[in-house]
Amino acid sequence: MNTVIFRTAAPLIVATMLVFSVYVCLRGHNEPGGGFIGGLIAAASIAVFGMASGVPAVRRALKVDPLAIASFGVLLAGFSGLLSLFIHAPFMTSIWLYLELGDTTVPLSTPMFFDIGVYFVVFGTLSAIALALESDHEEDL
Amino acid sequence: MSAAAFVDLSSLIALILLGVALLVSIIRIVIGPTLPDRVLALDLMTVVAMGFIGAIAVRTGLMLYLDIAIALALLGFLATVALARYILRRGLKTDAAAMEAQS
Amino acid sequence: MTELPQAMIETVTLAADWVLVLPIVLALLGAAALLVVRRSNNLPVLGAVLVIVAIIACEISLLLRVVSEGPLSMTMGKWLPPFGISLTADLFGAAFALAASVVTLVVVLYAEIDREGNDGRDGFHSMVLLLLAGVTGSFLTGDLFNLYVWFEVMLIASFGLIVSGGSPLQLDGAVKYGFLNFLATTLFLLALGLTYGLLGTLNMADIMRVAPEANRAAMTGIAALLLLAFGMKAAAFPVNAWLPASYHTPTPAVSALFAGLLTKVGAYALLRSLVAILPDSRDVLEPVLAVLAIATLVIAPLGAIAETHLRRAVGFFVIGGIGAILAGLSLPNVIGIAGAGIYIFHAILAMTALYMVVGLVEARTGASDTRQMGGLYAASAPLSILFFVLILAVAGVPPFLGFWPKLLLLEAGVVDAELGWVGSAMVVALVINAVLTLIAGTRLWSHIFWRNGPEGLPASGEPMALVAPTPRVRLAFGAVSVLVLGVVLIGLWPNPLIEVGQRAAADIVDPSRYVEAVGLAGVEP
Amino acid sequence: MIGDIALCLGGVLLILGAIFTLLAAVGVVRLPDLYTRMHAASKAGAVGGGLVLLAVAMVSMDAAVVLRAVIGVIFVLLTTPVSAHLLARASYIAGYHAGESTLRDDLKTRLEQSSGS
Amino acid sequence: MGLSLDASIALVALAPFLAAILAPFIHRLAGSYSAWILAIVPAGIVMLLIRLAEPVIAGGTIAAAIDWVPSYGLTLAFFLDGLSLVFALTIAGIGALIVLYSGAYLKGHPHQGRFLAYLLAFMGSMLGLVLADNMLALFMFWEATSITSFLLIGFDHNRQAARRGAIQALVITNIGGMCLLVGAIVAQHLSGTWLLSELRGLEGVLKDSALYGLVLALFIGAAFTKSAQFPLHFWLPNAMEAPTPVSAFLHSATMVQAGVYLLGRMTPVLGGTSVWTGVLVAFGGVTLIWGALGALKETDLKQILAQTTIASLGLLVLLIGLGSEAAIAAMLVYFVAHACYKAGLFMVAGAVDHEAGTRDITALGGLADKMPVTFIGAALAALSMVGLPLTVGYFAKEEMYLALVGGDWLMLVVLALLVIGNALLAGVALIVMIRPFLGDALPTPKSAHEAPVAMLAGPILLGGAGVVAGLLPDWLGHDVLAPGATAILGHAVEPHLKLALDLASPLIWLSALTWLLGIVVFRQAHAIRTVLRRLSAGLGWSADTVFDAVMFGLIRFAATVTRALHHGKLEFYLVVVFVALAVALFWPMLALGGLDWIVPTAELGDWSKRLVLPELRPYEWGVVLLAVLGLLAVLIAQSRLIAILSLGIQGTALALIFLLFGAPDLAFTQLMVEVLSVVILTIVMTNLRLDARDHRPFEDWARDGTLAVVCGAGVSLLLMLVLTGTLDTRLSDFFTATSVPIAHGANIVNVILVDYRGFDTLGEISVVMGAGIAILALLRRRKKAEGAGP
Amino acid sequence: MDYVLAALVGVFVSLGIYLLLSRSVIRMLIGMTVLGNGVNLLIFTAGRVTREVAPIVPAGLDAPAGPIANPLPQALILTAIVIGFSMFSFLLVLAFRAYKSLDADNTDTMRLAEPENAPQPPLSY
Amino acid sequence: MSGAFLVVILALGWAGITGNFSGLNLLFGGLIGGGALLILRYSIRQQGALGRAGRVLSLVGLFLYELMVSAINVALIVLHPNLKSALKPAIVAVPLTVKSDAEITLLANMITLTPGTLTVDVAEDRSVLYVHVLAMESDTALIAGIANGFEARIKEVFQ
Ligand code: NA
């Protein structure tokens, strides 16, 4: 798959997919999408990247162990549920916080962090799998 | 006929056309004869499905379906690349018989 | 603005109630955290032990709560039932969860035996905690779909554990294990979809309320599907093939963990779904359950007699135990349910311990086939004692733990015998099972321990050479000894267990306290 | 009024897109060999898919949707030729040669030369 | 001692277990002297029992109960009455001697400590058994005797014969144990009590019940297996593989007598019926003759004694079956006599074996010179066995004849049987006494000399006891017989033993006849042996060979069944699952009228109306058609990769269905997942070198297809059945109403995922993470495993 | 239309089962996917089907104006899809590794854990 | 420089697709774009400035026109009753004068999307583009058409 055309076009494609994935994740609470689909698209972009540039290049680019990203996702999701311990409510009771930043109000909520956790889990895991399947020689998995 | 009604009608027509296109494109997936033919047809089918989703978006007025179509294009690309890689490495071996029949 | 039910606003959750959810969450978070440090030498095992100890602490306090106050429930996100997901612990659930954690702790220590060949980087401890999370979730959840999720958590963790090591043998076992178990959960999902379509709810307590009014044929069909799905998970005859095909392939530590936890969750799900939630359907399915129980009871020990691969043979003991549990389920009285529940508890401890002892036997003899074994009786009295005690416990010989559930089951059979053929048939099957199990067990004992060495080694000659125990093996030995001691001591003083078992069974048969704890008591159906 | 025009335009674009897509499908079935079929799939497909996306943009009359649709079109136009190229190249190198009716094949000559030398 | 009575009685049952636990450690410290130390325990128990005996002899019962499992109504209740006292004293007394004997017999054996532990544990089990008031406790001690005897019989574990003997004994007695357990449960179910002492007062509760036959069968089954009644007797001779002290202990007064004890114990509640008498007398009689003849067939001292034990057990059972006062009295006296002489003779046999190196009576002779003390012990015991006056054996014989004399013709037949049996046993006794010790000295493997004191104490003391008891008939009658018989029969029994050689009484003539026949048997022993051996060879099989045939048959059968069910073909396992699925789907529907909705009825209307082509629009039909075509494409795909490609069709179609029916999130996810599935399938296939084509054998497709279609149809029908009802939409209504105002999300599906049912999602992402770990575990090992391989 | 979908569920399930019985691990995986899809469609159908109205509350409203598609089954299916996909991925890689190690795609020849000619158990004690 | 430029483009794109051009959202879009580019930092080489809007637009215009023509062309061929006579397929080597990756890629893609041509491969030395032609009349005309059309415009844009 090592052709000039693919190699050159790939970064553009991958960047588009990544941005799109974040978008899909964040607006999931109000429209179709969400963490899972977002993470899936992000992982797909990693797969495209890997096919175009090879696995070592992707690993170098990611820096972090993909499974650690997944682990971070679970921790994020779990802790966002644990927060409700402090409001004397059951596990995973949502907490909403509205940040006033200048003219815009940014809603922060535990479900949002939860969904972001989902995003990271899916992204990390599927990237790990894709890269592991792609890699042709022993890698530090 | 109002514009809305026209859009409604045109989306119905489009859906039917696209439905036919879906069915037509699977002919090639089924009959092949070679693997690249099938891959090509599958790639086409994702495009058709994308159009189908777009048409539903128009029909229902839910523009958010657009994103599904775009995402399909994104992943369809990945699928085609993966299949092309398969063809590059394994292709002809799985198709020797089909090729003989063709030539 | 839509008004929330007043209860949802006013309910204040005590921090103490969190002992219900913390075991699951701690296990999950622990699994995630250990994944990051999986390359470290000692952090994973230390972390795992710490997390499990914390979980055990929570579960002890949970069990005490349930014993003193009755079933405890917490609904996630404050969306009171039936809208949110309820975790509900009754006595069985709490006791099983505790037993599962204890067993897991022991296995984690025992697994250090394999550390030489396993640098931990494949995330063993993460998967163990994930498995524990799945098992605990299954024991504590009060929502049928949530049960499916925990089943899958358990399943994926077991996938990881069964292949870790990656020998061809394991892969072969894993293919069968994987397909059949995934199929089982898929069938469960199918039943779930139909349940929702029929009843419009997923909360177990809610299902109890509405199920009696549903279409009887459909409800029974769904119950039959659940029976099939959970029966597969529990390894009931005839859908048990995955167990002997795979349990002997991973490392002994993993085998032990599986033997103690996996099938028991299936059995528990049967108990919960067929007896507590859908008692009407259970009545219709009773003959089927009875036939399955009898077949499992009679056929499983035959496998243990026939097998020469030690861990495969032991796998059939596990299946035989499932037969006993099914027997309890098919006897519609409190004693039978209590027997089944106590048997689950017994099996969690005893089957795990048995596999661990078998692992030590393999480590000492360097063989996995009984035909290549021998000489252990003379070489190691402690190992002999552990094995002998466990064989007796599994065969239900007093005064070890395994006797008490058998006693209850026999009594339940005798009590039920007046009502139909099921009771008497069950008594006969239980007796046959006991005798066959003892035959299989003594044959193993005779071949592995008493005999000098492999078949053909002259009786007068030197016993076969054994592998000297390493310090890690000694640690493992200590770990399993604790478990066996439990089997002995609880067997000698079973009163608390039987009391809990009887009360728990009463709550299963008459789930009004359970429903009340969930908070659905006043809701109109 | 402008809204109606946009709506009608959208409807037309939608039907056009559908027709092109259908034609692409027909082409893939009718054309004689792999490489000729690729023409149909890539061009008509890209145009058909793109037109439908534009139709959505027209009907929505929402800047955000229009922008997304345009990005989608650009993405389609970006990926379709790349995937066509990858598929064609892979097929060719794997040994799926063009049909008998092909008049001339410079790539074949080239590959034969490089393998011969 | 300041122990209370009930504490003492518990101590009697539990002290041996403590001693057993300590035995290996004591042995480590004290070597073979440990036997002297450990023998203190049974000796102390004897003292304790004697102290307790007084009130019991006076007709009282000492009871003690420890609350054990109150939630199950289970107390560890012990009681000491005349019957238990006789048994307990015998057990502890002989036990003390045996422990002592073992110290010498196994001197220097590396596992002597283990042996002593087993022996003491066995003794504790026996004592517990005879003292237990609670039927469950009785059962537990009963099983404990089986287990400990298993370990004892298999003590010489290197030899297959010992292992076989142990397994055989355990299997047979365990079957009996299960009978006892079920019998006890049924008895409790009928009577409402676990306590034998209470049950005894409820005489009719079992006998008048419809389940009497069952209960009787269960208890008799338990007793017969334990007490080696024909045809379940064969395990006993094989148990002779055990070291001699074990044989001496187990087969004189203990393990095998447990069955006799049980029958005695159950006499008040089960006995006295014609079935009881008939079964016990018939089986006891056959066992008596069979065992006695068996003894004559053997030349090995231990085997001879084992066979006589079988005979004696038959005799005891027969006497219990008769059930009259005299018969019970005879049974008790015979029990004591047998315990003394048989234990003594076994110890003698062990001493001979130990010193001379063989136990074959044809290879032994004239040992009396070299082992005079042993000979005295043997002679005392054998004379008691013959039943000479002045020995306790005499009274045993007298009493049993007394019980039958003057009865109807059936009783006379039994009497004849007894005379023959006793005569045969007398002959055997003479053989055992005379053959090894008198006559010409024969060369033996070891040069024989007198056995050590510890090994002599047993025979001499027991033989002596037999004579002493024989000299004190009043004491025997008053202190042993009366309380024992009272306990069995439930009413006071007068002691009436006295040595009255009255020539007018038929008893003396019967005794004389017995002795005479005994002498004939002794003289013709060789001829009888030859005939018996020829007969048994002619028979070609015995219960013992049948056992092997059954065991091996069971193993083969087990292997056949297991191989048939678990032969490793995943496809077969799946077929089983799907057959079960088909049954699960159709059986309830057919049984409960789940398909009635198909049949047209007045109120539901014609089903063609209900299933009239639903108002699907053309493009919707197109998508449904697409799904079906996609599935067909997968079905007919010639290669795996084509199947994978076709998989994309049905996935896309499914996504479009979701989209058409208002599920954009689902469609979105389904599409993404479907495409990604195709992608990773392709990536994996890229790295595999698979044959292009694959097809199942032709003969399977019809079976598989039928099964698949049946299951599919079942799922569809069940789903349609569910759809005939209306859905309760409480949950969704709630979600819809609160999603925006309270959960602050417009996409209700997403809100369910991250809030209402976020807990599911937490589990779900754990599954995803778990898949990542599991897959890496799979892939990471690949290189290592392949690198390590050749 | 429920009944058409219910029938379609049967087709999915049938094909899934047929493929699961095919002995080729890759085909079995495809069968598992198809079966899973059938089950998902079943849950969807069991939640009753409405046409085209997504369960999304239009901007500015507190609740949807009219009837909407049942959101709960959709959420359940989403969870099931994700889980099913995870399982599928694992089984696929397992099949891959099994093929590499055992040199077989045919389950009939995968007999390492349960060998075909396992010796008879010894007839001894 | 081009990195910063791309971040701005991506931020604007973000604002566009989310439909919210507030400063905060733009900042957020920039962050996401930056993150994406961080991942791709090794792959993005110096690319020629894309600033010459006019030339770009002219190129885009040409391309869109050709695309429409191409699509209609293919449609006509597909519907042609006698396919055999309408088709004259060939694979032609087209010599390249553009050299950079970006130029070659752009050219190849445009060729694929325009009438009757489809890029199959690029020679390893980047001197030749192998183009599949649907209905070849004359190879010189084809090569000249490409050289004077897209290739020339692309060169202008990338100068
Ligand atoms: Na969503």
Ligand code: NA
């Ligand atoms: Na979501």
